[in-house]
Amino acid sequence: MTAPEDDTRxxxxxxxxxxRRSPxxxxxxxxLVHRPKYGDWSHPKGKLKRGEAPLAGALREVAEETGHSCTPGTTLPTVRYVANGRPKRVDYWAAxxxxxxxxxxxxxxxIVWLSPAAARNRLTQPRDRKLVDALLDALRVA
Known part of the structure; x- marks a missing residue:
């Protein structure tokens, strides 16, 4: 289910x-981050605060969930799905x-730091795996 961009729901x-580059x-x-509430492995992400710009929210979530600062890069694909009966849109960046x-x-x-192949395998949601491929594509171009 894809919701219109102006859908307030x-x-x-x-x-x-x-x-990062391996030390x-x-x-x-x-x-990848492990969230005990859901028992899953995912990329760091979270809900935006009221009025917060998506990139600012992404950087805040990385800092809150991983303890790391980061330098944002290219925009990655937006992921859309239904969570708790509501449409959800997650904007992503390489960082x-x-x-x-x-x-x-x-x-x-x-948290774990894994090779791209291992990260793809560890991710709980198949929809998150395409983001690994998008990152690899973006880094090849950069």
Whole structure:
């Protein structure tokens, strides 16, 4: 189900596919977050605050969920789905980790840094896997 952009019922959210170069072999690593409330693995994301711009919300969510600051890059595909009976739209950006440290909290109890193939396999929702491919495509062009 795709909702019109002006549908006030649509829950707006934003997030990032957070990446870094491995400190061990310089390979690409993608950060995934584990949310104990849902028992899932996903990219850092969350609902926008009233009046908050999507990119600002995405960067805030990365900091809150992973403890890392980041440098945003290219826009990635928007993901749309129905959650709790309401349409949801999540805008995503590629974002390179720029430092920080994770501290477990009630919302996110673990993060992992994985190769793109391992991240694709660990993601709980199939809809999130296309974002890994979009990131790889964006980094090849950059």
């Amino acid at each position: 649509t829950v707006r959210a934003a997030g990032c596919v957070l990446w 061990f072999d310089d390979g690409l690593e993608i950060c 390179e980790a720029a430092g920080g440290a994770f501290t477990p909290n009630a919302e996110v109890d673990r």
